Amino acid sequence: MSARLIDGKAVAQTIQVGLQARIAERASRGLKAPALATVLVGEDPASQIYVRNKRRTCETLGIRSVPIHLDAGIDNAELLATIDRLNADDSVDGILVQLPLPRQLDATTVIERIRPDKDVDGFHPYNLGRLAQRLPTLRPCTPYGVIELLRSTGESFHGKRAVVVGASNIVGRPMGLELLLAGCTTTVCHRFTRDLAAEVARAEIVVVAVGKPGLVRGEWIAPGATVIDVGMNRNADGSLSGDVEFAPAAERAAWITPVPGGVGPMTVTMLMSNTLKAAESRAA
Numbered sequence: 001m002s003a004r005l006i007d008g009k010a011v012a013q014t015i016q017v018g019l020q021a022r023i024a025e026r027a028s029r030g031l032k033a034p035a036l037a038t039v040l041v042g043e044d045p046a047s048q049i050y051v052r053n054k055r056r057t058c059e060t061l062g063i064r065s066v067p068i069h070l071d072a073g074i075d076n077a078e079l080l081a082t083i084d085r086l087n088a089d090d091s092v093d094g095i096l097v098q099l100p101l102p103r104q105l106d107a108t109t110v111i112e113r114i115r116p117d118k119d120v121d122g123f124h125p126y127n128l129g130r131l132a133q134r135l136p137t138l139r140p141c142t143p144y145g146v147i148e149l150l151r152s153t154g155e156s157f158h159g160k161r162a163v164v165v166g167a168s169n170i171v172g173r174p175m176g177l178e179l180l181l182a183g184c185t186t187t188v189c190h191r192f193t194r195d196l197a198a199e200v201a202r203a204e205i206v207v208v209a210v211g212k213p214g215l216v217r218g219e220w221i222a223p224g225a226t227v228i229d230v231g232m233n234r235n236a237d238g239s240l241s242g243d244v245e246f247a248p249a250a251e252r253a254a255w256i257t258p259v260p261g262g263v264g265p266m267t268v269t270m271l272m273s274n275t276l277k278a279a280e281s282r283a284a
């Protein structure tokens with residue numbers, strides 16, 4: 001392996017120390033702790049683990065966690081009523097509804113119901129529109145975390161050719177907007193892209209967020225590229241792997257993120273950053 005590893009755990013830790021200090025400083029001025037409501041619907045085991053992790057990180061940083069657990073069988077109206085209550089609650093700064101939701105519930109309606117200034121996931125059309133117009137407010141956590149990882153390498157992004165693989169609403173599309181904002185010449189690839197290998201081979205920065213293990217072959221990676229793997233695939237033996245063939249990609253890349261320990265820890269950290277930001281802008 002010749003690539004240098006981008007240590008997401010370490011970058012996340014550094015950012016968290018800064019957040020913790022800012023939250024403590026607010027407390028010393030008599031301000032209340034920022035508060036994050038995490039809404040979990042049903043018992044999906046992966047969602048339970050993720051939400052527990054978010055709640056635990058809140059406590060570590062001095063953010064008040066407001067855990068809300070709703071029955072798997074609730075209907076849209078009940079979920080929307082919960083959102084309305086949290087929207088109106090002045091003691092709550094941020095609202096996160098864990099996705100995916102059970103089938104009978106409509107995520108789009110729910111996301112659009114959250115007050116944009118409490119939308120710490122950055123999924124509301126207002127916040128995405130602001131990002132599209134180069135006036136970011138609350139930014140989607142995973143793409144924002146990827147930008148922080150790229151920044152941590154110390155390499156500049158200005159004018160770089162960036163390729164995003166995957167065009168989901170929560171990662172690929174906002175990732176394209178973030179890279180554009182950062183000054184990259186940005187291409188977003190998806191299931192209809194004709195020659196994915198050729199697109200990836202042109203990239204100086206590659207961000208992969210599809211959810212298919214080994215989708216991006218090591219031999220596609222341009223020598224000296226920076227590779228960010230957002231994929232999190234659970235293997236039969238319980239271990240995790242990304243969407244990029246790690247070992248051969250690391251032979252060619254200059255920088256690469258591991259899975260786990262790359263993007264994942266940043267997603268949670270940027271959620272905490274957004275919660276503090278939401279609290280700061282309410283007080284103002």
Ligand SMILES: Nc1nc(=O)c2c([nH]1)NC[C@@H]1CN(c3ccc(C(=O)N[C@@H](CCC(=O)O)C(=O)O)cc3)C=[N+]21
Pocket residue numbers: 050096097098099100121141232240259260261262263264265266267268
């Ligand atoms: N409304 C909403 N917002 C989200 O941000 C959201 C969501 N729904 N639904 C699910 C996905 C997934 N997600 C992860 C966050 C952290 C890790 C993470 O910390 N992963 C660790 C290891 C995890 C492990 O070992 O299982 C790592 O990559 O090193 C992973 C996945 C947030 N999501």
